[in-house]
Amino acid sequence: xxxxxxxxxxxxxxxxxxxxxxxxxxxxxxxxxxxxxxxxxxxxxxxxxx
Numbered sequence: 001x002x003x004x005x006x007x008x009x010x011x012x013x014x015x016x017x018x019x020x021x022x023x024x025x026x027x028x029x030x031x032x033x034x035x036x037x038x039x040x041x042x043x044x045x046x047x048x049x050x
Contacts, residue, residue: 006049018032
């Protein structure tokens with residue numbers, strides 16, 4: 001059985017950026033709403049159990 005907690009991701013979408021919130025990690029950050037921003041999200045979420 002996997003003992004890692006489940007991480008929930010909330011993403012607020014606006015015209016120019018994505019505001020990202022991770023729970024229960026209590027992390028928040030934003031990235032541009034473009035190809036580079038989506039690449040950054042992919043890298044950041046790479047090993048998370050989401």
